[in-house]
Structure formats: structure tokens, C-alpha cells
Amino acid sequence: MQFTIADLEREPANFSVALPPKAIDFGEEATQLGDLAAAGRAEVLHEHRGPKEIVADIRLKGTFSGNFEVPCARCVEPVQHALTGEYDLLFRPPGVDALGNEHAISTPETEIGYYENGGLALEDVLREQVLLSLPARTLCQPDCKGLCPRCGVNRNETACSCDQGPSDPRWEALAGLSSRLKN
Ligand SMILES: [Zn+2]
Ligand SMILES: [Zn+2]
Known part of the structure; x- marks a missing residue:
């Protein structure tokens, strides 16, 4: 209009x-x-x-x-x-x-x-x-566990077993992108 x-x-x-x-x-x-x-x-x-x-x-x-x-x-x-x-x-x-x-x-x-x-x-x-x-920062729940920086699984839904090993930069980039959207 x-x-x-x-x-x-x-x-x-x-x-x-x-x-x-x-x-x-x-x-x-x-x-x-x-x-x-x-x-x-x-x-x-x-x-x-x-x-x-x-x-x-x-x-x-x-x-x-x-x-x-x-x-x-x-x-x-x-x-x-x-x-x-x-x-x-x-x-x-x-x-x-x-x-x-x-x-x-x-x-x-x-x-x-x-x-x-x-x-x-x-x-x-x-x-x-x-x-x-919009709220400055949106979380699905206050203690959202986020995405695993190594394998990318949603840690609220799946417990993964990657405590060690090199991280995959693609997932860190995605996590960084979503937090940047809210900053
Ligand atoms: Zn969440
Ligand atoms: Zn993982």
C-alpha cells in the first residue's frame, strides 16, 4: 500500500x-x-x-x-x-x-x-x-545447548560423542552466523 x-x-x-x-x-x-x-x-x-x-x-x-x-x-x-x-x-x-x-x-x-x-x-x-x-536475542529455551561445533547435530535432541578431534569450521560458521543475526 x-x-x-x-x-x-x-x-x-x-x-x-x-x-x-x-x-x-x-x-x-x-x-x-x-x-x-x-x-x-x-x-x-x-x-x-x-x-x-x-x-x-x-x-x-x-x-x-x-x-x-x-x-x-x-x-x-x-x-x-x-x-x-x-x-x-x-x-x-x-x-x-x-x-x-x-x-x-x-x-x-x-x-x-x-x-x-x-x-x-x-x-x-x-x-x-x-x-x-523482535527480541534482541531469541533462544528456543533458556538453556539451549546449541549445535555441536564439530558434527553439527542439535545437542538438544542428540547427544553426540565428539568431545575430541578437530572441529568442523562449517558448523562454527553457521553458529556464528545465527548469533550475528541477533546482535
Ligand atoms: Zn535453541
Ligand atoms: Zn558432535
Whole structure:
């Protein structure tokens, strides 16, 4: 769903959508299960920065909720998360906060984004909001034993007998990758 500044200048847009899995690409960090629901309102906010300078921002305010699967940071098994969140975000036109104009920023930096090509895709905003709402580190259980660095078995399921011998760097790379995803 695309919000353009031209449409929003005419009238604000209220939205309520149910996005099926794969409507948004969450990469390897999360897999969406079932629909992702999102509802809220998009509108134009005019920032009066001077007698002649008016900046047309897009304000997007709403909620989302959905179920996601995230790989365990140690054993890479999928773990389910029910995620909900609220957002109230401001998107400025590109370039308005170029050097020398920074005094104009009045709201906390983290809530400011920029729209491109005259508009904003709801899907892009939701992708970021969902990823931000994920726990910093997901474990399938607090004492997950992880993957054996030598043979690669899931040590929660199988006791392997490789206490000695050289380790296989491929499994260490996989374990390192999954922990990096969460850092
Ligand atoms: Zn695990
Ligand atoms: Zn092993």
C-alpha cells in the first residue's frame, strides 16, 4: 500500500489491512506466519520552518500484530513470537535536513525517516517496525545447548560423542552466523 504526498494533501488516509505472508520480505531474520494485521492513519503534516519554507511531511500512526518465527540464536530451530506494536512516525522529503538545516529537527531523531519519490510504502514501514520489535536475542529455551561445533547435530535432541578431534569450521560458521543475526 502506497501513500503519496499528492493523495494525502487532498485527504488523510485511514488504513486497515491484512498482509499475507511474503507480502513483506523479512529476509532470514523472521518468517511471517498467517496474516500481518496493520491499521492506522497517514496524513500530511506541514512544518513551517520560515516565512517561505514549508516542508510537507508524512505522519504515519498505527498498530500492527502478527505471528512470526525466528531462528534460535544457538541451534537455529524456529521459535514463535506473537508481535504487536504501535508506531507514530514522521517522514520528511529527502534532502530537507541537509547540513546546515539540522536546527530544524524538533522531534527525537530516531522517529524521523525520509520518503522517496513523493511517497511511502506501508510495507517498508511495517518491515522495519516488526524487525525492531523482535527480541534482541531469541533462544528456543533458556538453556539451549546449541549445535555441536564439530558434527553439527542439535545437542538438544542428540547427544553426540565428539568431545575430541578437530572441529568442523562449517558448523562454527553457521553458529556464528545465527548469533550475528541477533546482535
Ligand atoms: Zn535453541
Ligand atoms: Zn558432535
